[in-house]
Amino acid sequence: MPIPSDSRDWFHKAVVYQVYPRSFADSDGDGIGDLKGIIGKLDYLEHLGVDAVWLSPVYRSPQDDNGYDISDYRDIDPIFGTLEDLDELIKGLHGRGMKLVMDLVVNHTSDEHPWFAESRASLDSPKRDWYWWRPARPGHEPGMPGAEPNNWASFFSGPAWQYDAYTGQYYLHLFSRKQPDLNWENPEVRRAVYAMMNWWLDRGVDGFRMDVVNFLSKDTALPDKPLAEGELYSHDRSGYVCGPRIHEFLQEMHFEVFAARGPGLLTVGEMPSVTLEEAVLFTDPSRAELDMVFQFEHVTLDWDGYKWRRKPLRLTDLKASLGRWQAGLQERGWNSLYWGNHDQPRAVSRFGDDGAYREASAKMLAGVLHLHRGTPYIYQGDELGMTNMPFATIAEHRDIEVLNHYREATDTLGLDPAAVLASVAPLNRDNARTPVQWDGSPHAGFTTGTPWIGVNPNAAEVNAAEQLGRPDSVLNFHRELIRLRHELPVVADGDFTMLLPDHESVYAFVRRLGGEELLVLGNFSGEPQAVDLGDSDWAGADVLLGNYPKSEGLDLRPWEFACRLRTVGA
The missing domain is CATH 3.20.20.80 (Glycosidases)
Structure with a gap:
């Protein structure tokens, strides 16, 4: 419906x-x-x-x-x-x-978008200012490492600037060099x-x-940002977040x-x-x-x-x-x-x-x-x-983020390929x-x-x-969860109170709306967990949904989920 x-x-x-x-x-x-x-x-x-x-x-x-x-x-x-x-x-x-x-x-757009093609066509293109173009850093040879207009890093490894020899300037790309920023x-x-x-x-x-x-x-102002130890380009995002x-x-x-x-x-x-x-x-x-x-x-x-x-x-x-x-x-x-x-x-x-x-x-x-x-x-x-997915080799990957990182880590930094592959898994x-x-x-x-x-x-x-x-x-x-959200106002619009915030394995909270209260319990471990909420009435409340055939009391079996509904203040 x-x-x-x-x-x-x-x-x-x-x-x-x-x-x-x-x-x-x-x-x-x-x-x-x-x-x-x-x-x-x-x-x-x-x-x-x-x-x-x-x-x-x-x-x-x-x-x-x-x-x-x-x-x-x-x-x-x-x-x-x-x-x-x-x-x-x-x-x-x-x-x-x-x-x-x-x-x-x-x-950003693709560098193959007509807007960018027109922007890069000349320094006085009507769309030049549709993207972020800047000259090389003063005193540096354009196109050489360190000549980028600032030291921002791309999310996909390397600098966030690409040199364009046709007009002799750099354009900003927070992601791939083929994704210039508008x-x-x-x-x-x-x-x-x-x-x-x-x-x-x-x-x-x-x-x-x-x-x-x-x-x-x-x-x-596109200012430089602080470099962490070992960084060639800064991952400080305060210039654009x-x-x-x-x-x-x-x-x-x-x-x-x-x-x-x-x-x-x-x-x-x-x-x-x-x-x-x-x-x-x-x-x-x-x-x-x-x-x-x-x-x-x-x-x-x-x-x-x-x-x-x-x-x-x-x-x-x-x-x-x-x-x-x-x-x-x-x-x-x-x-x-x-x-x-x-x-x-x-x-x-x-x-x-x-x-x-x-x-x-x-x-x-x-x-x-x-x-x-x-x-x-x-x-x-x-x-x-x-x-x-149990990927066995870098050749099985398709993600530009992984491929760029692997290339930089192995070719530039000389890290062990097997260790790099394990780290991205x-x-x-x-x-x-x-x-x-x-x-x-x-x-x-x-x-x-x-x-x-x-x-x-x-x-x-x-x-x-x-x-x-x-x-x-x-x-x-999942179908049952969606049904609960559709049918129960307490799920859609109830307030939220976290319970047991210091418990290392149990996620517990209560949703309340009007005279209804919904208790949600989840065991984030493969071991049974005792649950003490100091509220004995919850143990007798109706179980709306659970992932085990039958739930008795509030204690949880491995990876157990249960939610209970009760009416209060009647």
Whole structure:
């Protein structure tokens, strides 16, 4: 049953499903997922019960960063299909009561976008100021190491500046050298972006997930930043994270694009390094900026200084982080809830047990996540409990971030290749980009051709066909969680209170609304855990949902999840 969207807070009851198109379903046998493949799975998404689909980029692109490098904002890349296919997808979703949220990538374009081609054509090009161009550092030979205009690092290794010999200047690229950053200081850039956004909304799109949107405003002085020990380029992000005009830009975007269109749209901003204090401002409805943000604090807790050096995750740190965001956005704004996406490893491999307790821990993770206050996001395959991929060689990887890091670490720094490969295994993005496992046939039913990236060898055991007809599957557990959010106001709009914050293995919280209270318990370990809440009434409360056949008392078995509902104050 579709959720009414005639109020601004319709998304409180909604669950969003992320589709990474090239890995979802391939309709034509070329090994790459496409729009017709998604259309062929709409009944599956309807059966799951989700309310909106977030579609990672399908725009025309050279695919240097798997579509996040856009060369034409108003066309579909042929590997995914056509604009007519997208229209059919929108119609199919709307007919089933679901919405389509497009990925919006406007911090940067591809270097093959016509805007950039014109910008780099000459120093006096009318579009020269559409991007960040600067001369070499004074006293340095252009094009030589150290001559970059500042010492900022690219997210994909090396400097954030690329020398362009044709005009003798450098352009800024916070990501790949083929992803030059747009200059949002230029009002012509902003007007062009808003016109494009309105074009998509007029076509029937229901909102946008906005990629690294808090990077749009840069410190125009482009100052050098401090270098950490051993750094050649600075990873200090203060020159562009939530820059001086970011709130102005987003308020202007809201006014020019969303203000007159009614409450049924969804706007979520991906915001690396955003603080809670900034997120309150971004999502406060009275400020008219965004509905919610994706923050990254909880998915960096197992980094030991940086991504490729991992440390054990302490549950107390995870609870402290997520609990702080729950409390901070309780009065104003709204949370987005996620364990994984196309940029993160598989949730059950990272936070759970992808071995003997794969199904139990996948259900527990889903239950704990979905019953927080906020809008849950399911990344494709997580509803099946898909796991990280056992990549054996660097040649099996496709992610530009991994390939660049491996090359720099082995060639430039001389590190042992086997050690580098082992260091990227737990957290690399390719883990989430292996094809969705639809059945136990060759290539997991994803394609009749050769898949663009390898299929996880456990697909014969972990797949949708096996789980659809099994009532106790991970897939059907997700259906029950979505039903609870749709049906219980306490799940959608109740307040949040963390319990047992110092317990090293048990995640516990209570949601309250009116006379209803919902207790959520999750065991983040493979050992039984005693639970003492000092409230004996909870033991007798009804168990709404659990991942074990029967729950007695509050003590938890390995990776057990249970939620209980009671009425108070009657």
